[in-house]
Amino acid sequence: MYIAHIRQKDDVKQTVREHLLECKTLSESYGEHLGLKHLAGLGGLLHDVGKYSNKFLCYLTQAVYDPENAPARGSVDHSTAGGKLLFERYHIDGKNPYYQLVAEVVGNAIISHHSSLQDFSNDRLESPYLKRVEEKEVYEFQDIKERFFQEVMSEDKLDKYVEMAAGELQSCLSACKKEDIAKQLYFLTRFVFSALVDADRTNTRQFEDNWKDDSVDSMALFERYDERLERKIQSLRCESDDTVINQLRQKMSDKCAEAADLPSDIYTLSIPTGGGKTLASLRYALKHALKFKKKRIIYVVPFTTIIEQNAAEVCSILGDWTHIIEHHSNVIDADEENEFTEGSYTNQEKVKLARDNWDSPVIFTTMVQFLEAFYGHGSRSARRLHNLCEAVVIFDEVQKVPTKSVTLFNQALNFLKYTGKSSLLLCTATQPALDFVEGRLEIGSDHELVPDLQKVEVAFKRTNMVDMTGEGTYATNELADFAMSQLDKENSVLVILNTKSVVKKLYLELKERNLPVELYHLSTSMCASHRKDVLREIRDMLEKGEQLICVTTQLIEAGVDVDFGCVIRSLAGLDSIAQAAGRCNRHGKQEIKNVYIIDHAEEDVSKMPDVARGKEITARLLRVMEKDKTLFKGNMLSNQAMTRYFKEFYTVQESVLMYPLYSLGTSISEILFSTPFNHPFIRQMKHQLHKQSRTFMSSSFMLASMHFQVIDRHTYTVLVPYDHEAKEMIADLNGKQQIEDLSRLMIKGQQYTVNVHKWEKDLLAKQGMLISYLDGSILAMVDNGYSAEFGLDVNGEGVNSEAYYI
Template identity: 25%
Template sequence: MYFDKDVVKIEDLIKQPERYFAHKPKKDDRKKETLKEHTNLAEAYFLKIFEEKNLGHCMEVFEEKYFDQLSWEAKNLFRSMMFGIVTFHDFGKVNPYFQKEKMGHEMPEAKKIFSNSHHSLISAALYFEYFMGKVWELDKNDKKQLKEFLFLNSYLIAKHHSDLDTFEKYLKSFEDEDIYHLIEMLEDQDHLNFYKKPFQCSLKRQRLGKAARNLKKAARDRKSRTRQILFYAYERLAYSLLVASDHYAASEYMSGVQIRHFGGMEHMDEFCRQYYGTELYHGIRKYEQEKYLKEKDLRKEENMNIMRTELFLDAEQELKKHMDQNVFFVEAPTGSGKSNLAVNLSFQLMKQNPGIGKIFYVYPFNTLIEQNLESMEKIFGGSKVMEDIAVVNSMKPIPMDRAKRKTDELQYYQEALLNRQFLNYPMILTTHVSLFDTMFGRRKESTFGFHQLANSVLVLDEIQSYRNSIWTEIILFLKEFASFLNMKIIIMSATLPNLDVLSPGLENAVPLIRNREKFYSHPVFKNRVHADYSLMKKEFTMEDLLDHVLKQQNLKKKILVEFIKKESAYTFFQMLQEDGRLELPTELLTGDQSILERKQVLKKIDTAGKQGMILVSTQVIEAGADIDMDIGYKNWSKLDSEEQFMGRINRSCKKKGAVVYFFEMDDPRHIYRDGDARIENLEYTLANEEMRTILSEKDFQKYYKSVLEVLKQTFMESTGDHGIEAFFATKLGLLDHPEIEKRMQLIQDDMWSMSVYLCRKVEEEDGTVVDGKEIWNKYKKLLMDQKMDYSEKKYKLSEVRSKMNYFTYTIQRTVLMYSDKIGELYMIEDGEKYFQNGRLNKILLEGKDGTPDFL
């Protein structure tokens, strides 16, 4: 057991604890829940989660890495202090004012009533008062190390009903008068057992004020980056456990919902049976037995599936040699079967590490989630384990097991909401943005699922697609989180930077493809697409591009044209439609379109066959769609993007004459404004002949060696306010959550766009017609319903919002003549008039120069 049997109990702290109440029922005539009952239930949930998630091992790792020769007595106290967070979290409800105002419970014998019904800060003060004496009795070294956790843990209690702000602000309160006035009032309560009054009040103020000032001062120089991250991760883990335990306990009393399982992989054997029974897997194992590691000349191999199998087996063999490591890199060419590889590596890690109990598959785009969910359905569809796979993003409603629908609707919705809030699913498909919100978001709801990261497999796809100004922070956090929380992290990409360069002093990641040249230099990957730079000239117009594309029509090929600016994509698509020479069917694909519209476009690409087609797209096509085109046109941008785009051309490696023409219509330096070294320096783009050679040879390590050196000089070695040192010392060290969230934001807020809801009728894949106006009215009605149970309302809102995505579009910020508005979402009732042939005409909607034509 991680926690000692002598941990503090509520009955040791207060006389007759059954006299105080924590909750009362909303409607029925059940008895009020006593403070003791709620506390004991929250403690029970805390221990259940702690045990199921194997957090004792994680905390032992933390103690070893963080503390400097902590005595056994101090270590036991540290553990008791951690458990004390949940014991004390609602203890402030002993306040007679809370009992009277919130519980309807008069306590006339109470000496004083402190007129504040907000119990969290009082609970924090009680916690601090109880453990302060114990910490101050330790020897100097132990006391110095545990003091910060005395302050930190009480801060978490104070914030357990609100969003996280800054630890520094809380420390400053110990230099003010208010906190001591509160403590003095608490000491005068006869019903509390534990006050020994170890100090005179003036001495107490002096010592605590000094301790708080020292903690702030020491944030700059007391810790290495490792200890800074560990301190932050401990805070987030402890807070996540506290709010989870509190929510589960409160829900059990309020609605009778008992959470018995916390998202662990209970059906691992069935997952493996299903996967290992697939035809694809059998084929790989047959090849392994008959041909793998046998002498052969792979350079002459023309079957891409053979090379995919070789890569699959190479990665698996390397993984088996390093099962004790935490972070792995998979650098593999586009089209080499990374999705299948990821499933196998995840299962191998779980089989060889019994403590691992969860899998996260994390993607940059929602479209990739949809694509991989379809792959999962092919493998696990029809099996009960499909119920264990959940999509967690803004596009899907809260997952619910309708086969287990309870008679009690309230319990049904409550359980579904709790499972969604706290990520109680064995296998999760989500986005990088959602994951980073769990890791770095300041909202209370953001932290709910942080404890679920412990003892999990985390597969990160295309992490380099985000701004490289925070790559250093990303790899530092990931490595330290993995070490502390026993996470196994697989980072995959066709253009994967060696992020070890940005994390010196930490254990290097294990590359699972040791012989990258075996694949990147192989003809089936290297030579399947030819790059043509003849269109990269300064005087190249949209009309020139139109002429060039239309001349390809007689080849009856599938042509992909990508722009880096949405407006350019819409303009070119409109020009194609209006040109009398157009013979091929033409489609448009952008990030603005709904999931339904994107699915319809992708289906048309799959069925285009030999007649050919033209697809005009934005960069959403690069990693957001599994398509196979014949000819490509692309506005140059980052070298990573060029390779990702080329991966959409001749993906099957069965076509002759596949080519990508690069051109310049829009200057990427005017599009990317996030300080990305890959685009700000032209020497790292196709404007440089050397980069063209690197793209041809697939030598991305050479490319990234230079880019990473720039990042080191710009961010790692910078001594300014935006450098790594300043961030870790002044922001992370003092747990400045608004600034941490801002720093680790993957996508910068777009202040120049707005969301518009266009009412019309659309048809789903199964033929069901969805009326946008009806969905809008249903959404409004739900928002205004103040009587519906919270959990039922949250679920029904998630269902409606998933349908609202069919009608919501992003346009340039402008003045609109709208029919209705909810928050920053503008509804236009006659939305159909802005569509032509089923496609949104953004030019018609936004008007010339951003002025809508209907004003």
């Protein structure tokens, strides 16, 4: 009997045959409605064929029953055999080219399912894929194939199955324009990889947990949610005043409900700040999901503060705190590269099996996590990609797409639209011109859900922008004087600056003055739970009309429901200024209030290129508007002004939009989406080595994923002892963790994490402030290392990554 897994608690064995067929069924279910049933299922069917060897059987039994004398973990390769079988049998000259493509797409997913997808070509002018499936020797390979054909599927049936997969692939590629075929092959490979990894991990976890079936009927939940939401909207309408703004909010919300009947596509929702975007988009999502049988609703946002607020609001309205999941931090940093031995699991191996795959009905996540699913390194993030298909995906504050990732973002959305059968809604008051750039977003010109945008803008005008940049720069003490002077006119002042260091400096300057008002500090050095508590206190103060000053980074700008009497914003991109204005007189209860734009003398944004370029373009537009007051109809924050800003921004950035790899003289877009005829490494190989490509695909999967980072530097997640609950959770990590315990920890622990750069991690470790748990998979801070005022406070200036949160 050839064994795939041995259950730890009762020594029950799962055979290779059982595991392969069960993974095949799961993978098929992920691809079936996309017309990719057999293409996805083939990965599940063949991924662990290599376990049909005596060498692996000995290795597994020794690892479980005699671990002290067992071979090194991962020393027996069981991943190559399935990819090699496909290549040997179907990647043959003269054979139907779609059979060869199946061997490449599915074979790469199989050989990579414990690590990261392999390159078909790389900068060393090699093909690691071919080295694995063609050149690498697999011990007992002939015996492995015979056992598979005898126990799992006969040769004739496998041929028929591959024929079906090839037909699906041909149909999928035939629907593409010729220039898009390489892109489609990239995303199809990533999809098959996602389906395989999730099927493998899910089946293994289910076996380890004794086959618990905890699936949820999404349609039944969505019906219940829809009924509750409609009741909530009716009650809000009964309570609200019959003002012009409230009438417009209701009209826009109703328009979103009507738009739910439109076919799956990409749409924009440009409701101004304070216009009820969260409930309006949720109305669209629920009704659309019910009508078109979408599996889940996924909110993608740039800031964790939006997740914290919006998820809490949605949970409260829908009356469900169980099936609505926040996912924004990788609490556990598992090693993606090493294969694990099913059987006696180490802590890191339990981490990989833990449920972290976005299979809940409603998900709130970040832009970082979304992009990692399509382009990130390793298998953990990629595992989630297939759950983005057949979904309603709402992008809140979509203008915050990282500049270098704009083309990659657009191509991912195009795939979800055409192949993934998802509906995509781009929400923001400041729509970026994503259809203006090269590698454009495939969106129609008439896909805006809000009618008469210009009239809506006029009706929602609640602030007046005052440009003070022409008066020179402000030092910290001068800015403190100006903020205090505004308290004579307004009870509440919000100051938003571009870097954490100047925020802290201004806060300390104001604190030294012993002001007779409440003073608050906010930044991403504070964990989510901490920020939530501070924001709750600020809202209470604002509602009571008490005097306060809040000094913060841009984390407060997008989606955070606060209403200040005055906002002071350091010069930045026009979209950031517009979002900052949305925190002033938010509900329009007072006369027009001022938003002051100043230029801070001590800010260093040299390591924040997007902010630096945004400042430059905004300053230029301010100078132009100073000369011509009629420009943009006198409204610097109008939709016209925003379109002009983004077109200039993306034109300046044109070389950056495709994620350049300067050291290699190319870009991630080029090495992923090029055909063998124009791929830079294939061209070099022909010129320097006089060799032709021997694969249809040329994508440099591994190389691209190793270079891809949404923020400029890798960060490490640290659990912090913010409150009693956080301290208890950290203390519990010393105990023996079950897989489901880790699944719950991944969700709960996000409220108590802070992301730090390597230099910060090293400094904290040197100071004895960090403790390592679960074989290094989790980092936590010691009890006395967290500041109630500043959060995780590390001295020194690092790369500021306020814009995007993991």
